[in-house]
Amino acid sequence: MVDMRAGATGPGAVASEPSAGPAKAPPVQDERLREVSLLTRIMRRPELGAVAGLVLVTIFFFLTADRTMFSLAGVMTILAPAAQLGILAIAAALLMIGGEFDLSIGSMVAFAGLIFGAAIVAWQLPLPVAILATFVVAAAAGAVNGQITIRTKLPSFIVTLAGLFMLRGMTLVGLKWVTGGSTQLRGIGDAAGEGVLRSLFSGHAFQGLFSWLAANNLIDKFDNGMPKVSGVPVSILWFIVLAGIATWVLLRTRIGNWIFAAGGDANAARNSGVPVNRVKTGLFMLTACAAALVAILTVLDAGSTDARRGVQKEFEAIIAAVIGGCLLTGGYGSAIGAFFGAIIFGMVSIGLTYTRFDSDWFQVFLGAMLLLAVLFNNFIRKKVTGER
Helix, strand or coil: CCCCCCCCCCCCCCCCCCCCCCCCCCCCCCHHHCCCCHHHHHHCCCCHHHHHHHHHHHHHHHHHCCHHHHCHHHHHHHHHHHHHHHHHHHHHHHHHHCCCCCCCHHHHHHHHHHHHHHHHHHCCCCHHHHHHHHHHHHHHHHHHHHHHHHHHCCCHHHHHHHHHHHHHHHHHHHHHHHHCCCCEECCHHHHHCCCHHHHCCCCEECHHHHHHHHHCCCCCECCCCCECCCCEEHHHHHHHHHHHHHHHHHHHCHHHHHHHHHHHCHHHHHHCCCCHHHHHHHHHHHHHHHHHHHHHHHHHHHCCEECCCCCCHHHHHHHHHHHCCCCCCCCCCCHHHHHHHHHHHHHHHHHHHHCCCCCCHHHHHHHHHHHHHHHHHHHHHHHHHCCC
């Protein structure tokens, strides 16, 4: 009988097809090159939580607040404080992505206000020199924070917490020295004078456009024909421009890659040639300069400075960055997310005055938003990455 089993041997066996050998495993595709759905790409964006939060907050106030909140004047009233916080939050977000914290930026606002005010009033320096001196002092203080953190290997939380108290104390002492005993320095607005440079740091932009819009009944105006909104506060323009620049740097430049690498795994980044120490020092200088910018903007608008300026802004800036998708562990976050996080802050802090709710609920909302943002960001990240 002929053996018909596949692979039989011997006389009379039917020749079988030559074996092709063991089957080869399909090549494993690099996960970075794997096609993902649009929904997955959206869910991976750090700012998703901030956008969702902004939508929910807007719906809430649309249903509960007076309609004047959504007028042009109401929107400008909301965006003005949001812009000042947002400038700090964007810088704080970049530093958090780089794996560090700066709790001294609120006190730096007050200290930079002292330097700027003293330069204008006490030392009678020209406005350009006073602005430059303020940024130089702030950058030097930021560099000190960075170098202490790097060289001592202490947590930046501790280093900048010490800076918070030191800068606030130096502001108190400095104001009393400059004014002869007061904790408020007045007359800065008059001493600064007028000019193109001042218009870049105070007042409103596009006033001619808004006057034309009012004359053509395109925006609300008073009985005398003057627009109810004279222009866009300069701080809002700074806020938008800095958000755009920071987003471009993070997503389109080598420095942005260095920031993510330094915050994700500093040792691996060093081994890959990333100048981690320089990156982190530069980020500390950036947060200090952002605080100096806010100080100049607010001092010129108010015409004075005081020791309470910037109180708790360090915590609000960090919370806005966390709402915007930044992880406390570093290496992940978004500048545009901090942008939206700051707008949420402004909408809630001002929006409550348009409702029947007690404005003190803002503090409750602040804590709740922080907790929900962290939980939401962790949930989305685990869903996308498959972490347990």
